[in-house]
Amino acid sequence: MISSSLARAGVISRLQARHRALRxxxxxGAKDSVSSFAGTAGILVADGDSTTRHQIVSYLREQDMAxxxxxxxxxxxxxxxxxxxxxxxxxxxxxxxxxxxxxxxxRSRSGVPVITIGYPCxxxxxxxxxxxxxxxxxxxxxxxxxxxxxxxxxxxxRSSGQSTPEPYPKPGRCRxxxxxxxxRTRRLTCPHGNRVALTKREYALxxxxxxxxxRPLSRESLLQxxxxxxxxxxxxxxxxxxxxxxxxxxxxxxxxxxxxxRSVGYVFTLPVEELDHAVLRRVNPDRxxxxx
Numbered sequence: 001m002i003s004s005s006l007a008r009a010g011v012i013s014r015l016q017a018r019h020r021a022l023r024x025x026x027x028x029g030a031k032d033s034v035s036s037f038a039g040t041a042g043i044l045v046a047d048g049d050s051t052t053r054h055q056i057v058s059y060l061r062e063q064d065m066a067x068x069x070x071x072x073x074x075x076x077x078x079x080x081x082x083x084x085x086x087x088x089x090x091x092x093x094x095x096x097x098x099x100x101x102x103x104x105x106x107r108s109r110s111g112v113p114v115i116t117i118g119y120p121c122x123x124x125x126x127x128x129x130x131x132x133x134x135x136x137x138x139x140x141x142x143x144x145x146x147x148x149x150x151x152x153x154x155x156x157x158r159s160s161g162q163s164t165p166e167p168y169p170k171p172g173r174c175r176x177x178x179x180x181x182x183x184r185t186r187r188l189t190c191p192h193g194n195r196v197a198l199t200k201r202e203y204a205l206x207x208x209x210x211x212x213x214x215r216p217l218s219r220e221s222l223l224q225x226x227x228x229x230x231x232x233x234x235x236x237x238x239x240x241x242x243x244x245x246x247x248x249x250x251x252x253x254x255x256x257x258x259x260x261x262r263s264v265g266y267v268f269t270l271p272v273e274e275l276d277h278a279v280l281r282r283v284n285p286d287r288x289x290x291x292x
Contacts, residue, residue: 042066043151044085046076046102047117048094052140056089059144065151073102077109085112087151092118092129100128107133108184113154117142131200132186173275174210177257179248180275181210202244209258209268218265241266 043060045067047053053069060067068085070076073095080088088106092099099116106114116129119140126137136150173182178191186203188196198206208222219237245252259267 042068042085043087043089044068044070044076044079045089046070046072046094047089047091048072049091052091056144056147060148060151063148073105076102077105080106080110080112084110087113087115087154089147089151090114090116090134092116092124092126098124100125100132103129103132103134113158115147115150115154117147133200175273175275176210176213177270181206183207196247198247199243201240202247205240205244209266210272213268213270213272216261216264216267222265 043065045053045056045060046069047056048071050071053071057067057069066086068079070079076088076090076094079085090099090103090106095102099118103114103116106112113135114133115136115138116126116134117138117140118124118126120126126139129137135154138147138150172184173180175181180189181187182189186198188198188203188206190196205222208217222237222241241258242252245255245258248257249255257268257270259269261267
């Protein structure tokens with residue numbers, strides 16, 4: 001009897017040890033996501049419904065992901081400012097004026113990946129959320145496994161460089177060839193003073209060109225710059241270039257703003273001026289400003 005009891009105790013002890021090891025070891029497929037949390041606050045979950053918020057945070061923690069909850073707009077922005085998260089999950093109904101205003105504020109401060117969530121209804125427009133800079137949208141009710149898969153996919157793209165090289169530059173205005181772009185509001189103004197609307201991909205593509213003016217950019221790098229949402233049928237760089245040319249060029253038949261470089265890619269030919277507190281600084285790819 002004593003020997004059998006000791007044997008059972010030994011089995012139980014080994015099972016408990018194995019369970020503890022599994023709890024402290026990242027699951028397969030989670031290692032890349034966990035490693036991307038270095039220097040961040042992990043996943044920031046902002047949902048007005050306390051039950052949903054608790055369920056998401058608890059599930060992510062069970063999957064060995066650092067996760068923290070934000071109960072409202074003020075709490076969310078305070079946490080975002082205090083420590084940059086790896087990703088934000090944003091309820092589109094959060095805040096007094098809705099999640100779209102919160103998303104605008106996030107994008108004015110940070111390029112952190114954002115997944116918007118919400119029940120399909122007349123009060124929210126998930127497409128507008130994507131246009132404002134959200135990386136993905138998930139309609140409620142959704143499965144937590146699907147949410148986890150989308151989080152991991154976004155973090156993998158980010159860690160492997162499959163996102164815009166400079167997806168969201170510091171807020172500010174810039175000028176090129178009479179055009180002016182306000183990055184804070186994403187407002188593009190033509191030389192005649194009229195506003196020109198840009199889709200999310202066109203905007204991302206323009207940012208990529210403005211970050212490297214008068215330098216050849218490969219199709220691969222431009223593809224990465226516009227790979228901001230899973231829209232497989234409309235991912236061709238050449239199609240995006242054509243659409244952006246239609247808005248920037250006087251004659252798309254003989255483009256002079258975005259020039260094709262054979263066997264290389266494309267070049268944004270115009271010099272870019274940064275407007276900061278009424279002080280103009282010309283962006284010159286061949287010059288490095290030195291501090292004295």
